[in-house]
Amino acid sequence: MSHSFKALHLAESQIAELDLQLLRRRLRATESACDTKSTVDGRELKAFCSNDYLGLANHPALIAALAEGAKRYGVGSGASHLISGHSVAHELLEKKLASFQSQHIPQARALFFSTGYLANLTAITGLVRLAPSGQASIYSAKLNHASLIDGVRLAGAQNKASVTLFDHTQLDSLTESLKNDQKPFKLIVTDGVFSMDGDLAPAKALLQIAEQYDALLLIDDAHGFGVLGKQGHGILEQDNLNSERLIYIGTLGKAAGVSGAFICAHDSFIEWLIQKGRPYIYSTATPPAIAHTLLTSLELIEGEEGQNRRTHLRQLIEIWKKEMVFAQWEKSFSSTPIQPVILGSNANALLAAKLLDEAGYWIPAIRPPTVPDGSARLRITFSANHTVDDLRQLIHQLKQIEQTSMVQAS
Incomplete structure (x- = not known):
């Protein structure tokens, strides 16, 4: 091979640099369904790392619904929504999703996407195009998810929008900043639940600010939909918000247990995104069987079973708060199923994850750039399928591992 192939040399040298910084990520293939126990590399591990908060990913009713959907609609959509890929299953799902937020967003309408990443890119870049080039301002929370960050960057580049963190x-x-902003279009962008810390956005205060300074408020409730609110409708329900200014984004591959995401907003904003949202226009529609399956998922979330699962999650969270006491490790405050344990260095986080793996637990180390430098962590997540005994065994194991790692570090 020619030594003049500079791109390959760059790739190999930079991967080596990631190794030196303990920042190289590695794939692990599971051999079982998503649940609280996973078979990985031939070993069964207790999993406290998925976003399947309600434990629906392996639910018999959803498995049956997917089989029924595939039998009725096949396994592919064949085209983008605006060509021939928009099925009655998509239509029914979007109407049901809009009904979840109808008490919070006047004239609510929903748009379904294959991923939350696509939904965020579409919402941010599409909405900013409402303003002439250079006449939009975006205000983005510093700890937003990568998909929001990329949407903001793309909108800034495409439409010369100013960006403030x-x-x-x-x-x-x-x-x-908003007080001094004279631009005609302003968009505030935030996570609802911050995915690495588990804390909630001050949604009510942000909406008041948006109303005071004539801005839209976009909330990506990826980790709140299905979990927050009495009926699992998310942060808008929990905080009892209502405004035409709200752009709500929910993910359907986490608490909903399946796949995809949606944008819910006033009908006029959704219609604009259908016309001008490039990721939506130019993506093949999600298989209708997935949309069909999600209709059953939404019934579970909103019904008695969903309420019981959320009640059990809250019980697990309270036990963790009271009983998980560390000697040196730092536990963040969170009222959600996301419970981070901050270890600081990449080496500390990798060691803790290794010791957990040896003890039969799957809780990967989370390192920069996913989290800020110096805040590498274990991101522990609860599922409604975890039992109280499962959690107490984890707490016992973590206390032992903290002691072991402190000895090895010294």
Whole structure:
């Protein structure tokens, strides 16, 4: 091979640099269904790392619904929504998703996507195109998910929108920036539940700011949909918000247990995104069988079983808060199924994950750039399928591993 192949040399040298920084990620293939126990490399591990918060990913009713959907609609959609890929299954799902938010968004309408990443890219880039080039401002929370960050960057590049980052725990700087912003279009972008810390966005305060300064408020509730609110409708239900300014994005591959995502907003905004949202226009539609399956998932989320599962999750969270006491490791405050344990260095996080793996647990180390430098962690997540005994065994194991790692580190 020619030594002049510089791109290959760059790839190999930079991968080596990732190894030196303990930042190289590696794939692990599971051999079983998503649940609280996973078979990985021929070993059964207790999994506390998935986003299947309600434990629906392997639910018999959803398995049956997917089989029924495939029998009725086949396994592919064949084209984008605007060509021939939009099925009655998609239509029914979008109407049901809109009904979930109808008390919070006037004239609510929903648009279904294959992933949350696509939904966020479409919403941000499409909405910013409502303004002439250079006449839009975007205000983005510093700890937003990568899909929001990329949507903001793309919108800024495409439409010359100004971008300002803000701290969601301290809103004075956001208010001050908006006070001096004379542009005709302003968009505030935030996660509903911050995926690496598990804390909630101050949605009510952000909406008040948006109303005061004539901005839209986009909330990506990927980790709140299905979990927050009495009926699992998400952060808008929990905080009892109502406004035409709300752009709500929910994910359907986490608590809903299946796949996909959606944007819910006032009908006029959704119609605009259908006309101008490039990722939506130019993507093949999700298989209708998936949309059909999600209709059953939404019934479970909204019904008695969903309420019981959320009640059990809250019980697990309370036990963790009371009983998981560390000697040195840092536990973040979270009222959600996301419970991070901050270990600081990449080496500390990798060691803890290795010791957990040896003890039969699957909880990967989370390192930069997913989290800020110096805040590598274990991201522990609960499922409604975890029992109280499962959690208490984990707590016992973590206490032992903390002691072991402290000895090895010294």
